[in-house]
Amino acid sequence: MITTAALLMGVTLIAASLLRPKKPSKAKLETYECGMETVGDTWVQFRVQYYVLALVFVVFDIEAVLLFPIAVAFNALSWFAVLNVVIFILILLAALVYAWRKGALEWE
Amino acid sequence: MTLQLILFFVFSLVVLGAALFVVTSRNLFRSALMLVLSFFGVAGLYVLLDAGLFAVAQILIYIGAISILIIFAVMLTRGMQGMEPRNSQYVGAAVVAALVFAGMLFILGPFRVTFDPQSVPLLNLIFRNATPREVGAVAWPYALEQAGALRVVPETYIADFGRALVDINQYLLPFLLIALMVDVALAGAVHIARQRRPQEMIEDRQELEAEIASEQAAIEALQRSAAPALPDTAVAAGNEH
Amino acid sequence: MSFITDLLNIIGNFIHGIIQSIFGFSPFLVDAITMGLAAVILCTFAAVSFMGLTYVERKLVARIQDRVGPNQAGPVGLLQPIADGIKMFTKEDTTPAAADRWVYNLAPLVIAVFALTTYAVLPFAPGIVGTNLNIGAFYVLAIGSGSIIAIIMAGWGSNNKYALLGAFRTVAQLVGYEVPMLLNVLPVIMLAGSMSLIDIIDHQTLANGGTGIPNIVLLPFCALVFLISGIAETARSPFDLLEAESEIVAGFHVEYSGMKFALFFLGEYVNALAVAFMFTVLFLGGYAGPILPPYVWMLLKAAAVFTVFMWLRGTLPRIRVDQMHNMNWKFLVPASIVNLILVMILLKLFPSDAALAQANGGILVTPAVQAGILFASNLVVMLGALAIAARRARGARLAEEEMLAARRAENMAAAKA
Numbered sequence: 001m002i003t004t005a006a007l008l009m010g011v012t013l014i015a016a017s018l019l020r021p022k023k024p025s026k027a028k029l030e031t032y033e034c035g036m037e038t039v040g041d042t043w044v045q046f047r048v049q050y051y052v053l054a055l056v057f058v059v060f061d062i063e064a065v066l067l068f069p070i071a072v073a074f075n076a077l078s079w080f081a082v083l084n085v086v087i088f089i090l091i092l093l094a095a096l097v098y099a100w101r102k103g104a105l106e107w108e
Numbered sequence: 109m110t111l112q113l114i115l116f117f118v119f120s121l122v123v124l125g126a127a128l129f130v131v132t133s134r135n136l137f138r139s140a141l142m143l144v145l146s147f148f149g150v151a152g153l154y155v156l157l158d159a160g161l162f163a164v165a166q167i168l169i170y171i172g173a174i175s176i177l178i179i180f181a182v183m184l185t186r187g188m189q190g191m192e193p194r195n196s197q198y199v200g201a202a203v204v205a206a207l208v209f210a211g212m213l214f215i216l217g218p219f220r221v222t223f224d225p226q227s228v229p230l231l232n233l234i235f236r237n238a239t240p241r242e243v244g245a246v247a248w249p250y251a252l253e254q255a256g257a258l259r260v261v262p263e264t265y266i267a268d269f270g271r272a273l274v275d276i277n278q279y280l281l282p283f284l285l286i287a288l289m290v291d292v293a294l295a296g297a298v299h300i301a302r303q304r305r306p307q308e309m310i311e312d313r314q315e316l317e318a319e320i321a322s323e324q325a326a327i328e329a330l331q332r333s334a335a336p337a338l339p340d341t342a343v344a345a346g347n348e349h
Numbered sequence: 350m351s352f353i354t355d356l357l358n359i360i361g362n363f364i365h366g367i368i369q370s371i372f373g374f375s376p377f378l379v380d381a382i383t384m385g386l387a388a389v390i391l392c393t394f395a396a397v398s399f400m401g402l403t404y405v406e407r408k409l410v411a412r413i414q415d416r417v418g419p420n421q422a423g424p425v426g427l428l429q430p431i432a433d434g435i436k437m438f439t440k441e442d443t444t445p446a447a448a449d450r451w452v453y454n455l456a457p458l459v460i461a462v463f464a465l466t467t468y469a470v471l472p473f474a475p476g477i478v479g480t481n482l483n484i485g486a487f488y489v490l491a492i493g494s495g496s497i498i499a500i501i502m503a504g505w506g507s508n509n510k511y512a513l514l515g516a517f518r519t520v521a522q523l524v525g526y527e528v529p530m531l532l533n534v535l536p537v538i539m540l541a542g543s544m545s546l547i548d549i550i551d552h553q554t555l556a557n558g559g560t561g562i563p564n565i566v567l568l569p570f571c572a573l574v575f576l577i578s579g580i581a582e583t584a585r586s587p588f589d590l591l592e593a594e595s596e597i598v599a600g601f602h603v604e605y606s607g608m609k610f611a612l613f614f615l616g617e618y619v620n621a622l623a624v625a626f627m628f629t630v631l632f633l634g635g636y637a638g639p640i641l642p643p644y645v646w647m648l649l650k651a652a653a654v655f656t657v658f659m660w661l662r663g664t665l666p667r668i669r670v671d672q673m674h675n676m677n678w679k680f681l682v683p684a685s686i687v688n689l690i691l692v693m694i695l696l697k698l699f700p701s702d703a704a705l706a707q708a709n710g711g712i713l714v715t716p717a718v719q720a721g722i723l724f725a726s727n728l729v730v731m732l733g734a735l736a737i738a739a740r741r742a743r744g745a746r747l748a749e750e751e752m753l754a755a756r757r758a759e760n761m762a763a764a765k766a
Contacts, residue, residue: 048301050517051180055297057524058173059290064531065165068487071538073270081274082697086690091287093686095294104298105678160484164491172494
């Protein structure tokens with residue numbers, strides 16, 4: 001099952017690494033540092049909004065992963081089960097609304 | 109030496125090797141990336157267990173979301189290079205880790221122990237009606253396979269899992285508890301990371317200044333008490349601290 | 350006639366037979382070699398279509414912008430992709446001196462590999478699929494999500510503040526738009542009862558008790574949001590604020606050149622084509638269609654979807670970053686959740702299968718009526734969400750105008766005094 005995917009990966013790896021060394025090197029420009037100057041460490045002012053966004057994504061990711069098998073088994077579920085799934089989704093919607101009201105979703 | 113066994117060893121090596129690299133590396137970012145590799149190895153192990161759903165879920169959640177979260181959290185700390193892999197508690201930690209490993213070997217191994225709560229002096233007050241339990245004697249899949257007694261994962265395991273998640277006799281309670289727990293985590297993070305209103309920023313600054321002032325007062329008190337009027341002993345005491 | 354329809358099958362069987370008979374390997378090895386060949390063919394297909402797509406895109410966008418596009422290399426510029434390829438090969442591979450070797454070199458490889466791995470489960474014809482995973486749809490979404498790590502690797506490995514910042518912003522965008530994508534594939538899976546892509550296509554044809562109606566008719570809102578999220582996931586225009594030359598200087602791949610940059614580029618286009626294929630499989634009925642052979646239908650539909658992508662690129666202006674995040678978290682995600690709940694309730698209220706109606710109650714309807722009900726509910730959700738958004742936007746605009754008018758009045762009063 002995964003073997004084909006792994007083989008695909010393998011083929012790409014081999015192909016790409018074979019293609020890559022074909023760079024005619026203008027050796028004099030070897031240490032040319034293109035791009036901006038990096039003054040100091042590579043530590044940018046990391047805004048905490050990135051972290052909160054990633055956390056909200058983790059929450060919805062977990063929700064989606066739990067909902068996928070339920071969706072597969074959906075046709076055979078009873079009303080009670082569907083009610084529970086709706087409650088599950090509403091709990092997470094409440095979390096989103098809380099984050100929204102508290103301004104966690106502002107300004108990227 | 110079937111292909112499955114070879115793949116099992118390969119994936120296990122990947123998981124363990126990457127995990128070893130994670131805890132011993134001096135570069136925090138490379139540790140995070142090796143953690144990602146370890147997650148890939150775990151996904152491979154899931155595939156070997158015929159549980160494709162969990163392998164893909166592992167990739168989606170752990171590699172797609174949680175490792176990004178970890179890398180972001182790592183970026184919030186400074187000093188990503190030159191981290192010291194050992195701190196002053198590593199001896200105690202090694203002892204505890206060895207004990208835990210021995211315990212797990214014991215429980216998950218072929219030994220069998222019968223544990224009777226009634227016979228332990230304090231426990232028999234709590235567990236009055238408990239019957240003796242057996243712990244251990246876990247038959248590992250390889251042994252079961254050799255004996256031809258391995259249970260096959262049914263074709264419909266995804267639908268079964270879906271049904272079990274909402275079945276009140278099975279996993280409904282953990283299912284709803286997951287939602288609540290994850291909600292609480294999100295609410296906590298949002299609260300901690302929220303934008304401070306101006307009044308709160310003033311209060312934060314006042315708190316910080318009060319802390320600094322109290323620390324300075326403590327240092328001065330220490331210097332004064334350690335140094336009786338002579339100036340050179342004051343300097344020596346000051347240098348000691 | 351059936352020769353053309355089954356062309357791919359015939360070729361596949363032929364090659365399989367050759368390998369089996371000539372070399373006399375064990376069946377396992379024969380299977381492995383065949384799968385390896387299939388993998389090579391899929392990769393080649395993706396790479397060749399990448400070359401063709403860059404050309405078509407440039408031509409189409411040029412025509413939309415009232416210019417001609419590449420017409421120097423070969424007749425009508427047809428050899429342009431080859432010229433581009435030669436350029437990419439022979440460009441010098443400048444590596445920044447302080448870059449983290451392993452991470453820097455590995456990042457484009459990881460992106461390209463992940464992008465190509467999604468092709469392993471796409472069905473091009475009833476029997477032609479790399480591997481029919483019973484979790485096909487889930488697999489594609491997970492692989493797309495897994496490639497996000499490579500962007501952070503690229504940004505960090507360049508040891509460049511701007512690359513790192515660009516990488517964070519790109520990751521924030523990709524991660525955000527993953528959520529509506531996941532939430533809107535769920536109704537499709539609920540209808541089909543399986544995550545396998547071939548089962549989803551079968552549900553949309555008349556085979557195996559399917560409905561014969563493509564899902565875009567049943568779930569237009571889901572299709573639309575999936576399309577939007579797909580465009581945002583591959584960071585194409587109008588969501589390409591991170592590779593815009595006026596912004597953070599080409600984003601996270603600013604320190605890459607030559608073949609490695611080409612791999613990033615390839616990853617982007619291959620991802621976009623994979624999203625187009627997924628859209629046709631999930632919502633347009635995949636390879637189903639009369640008269641023409643199935644693989645032709647599949648390619649035609651995917652090409653139509655990709656044309657829509659290119660059309661949007663040439664037409665819409667770039668979105669601002671806060672507009673993009675607001676639209677995602679405050680519009681798409683709540684609307685998708687409401688839509689999901691509505692679809693679940695309606696599917697249980699109006700089942701189309703007699704046995705299920707007996708077991709769970711609800712009104713038995715024919716598949717066509719169920720389709721109509723779902724279509725109506727989707728329209729309601731879409732229009733309702735748009736109405737709410739419009740009302741809020743109007744309220745915000747009115748409030749701002751009031752504030753501006755008040756400030757102007759103040760200034761006038763202050764000037765008079």
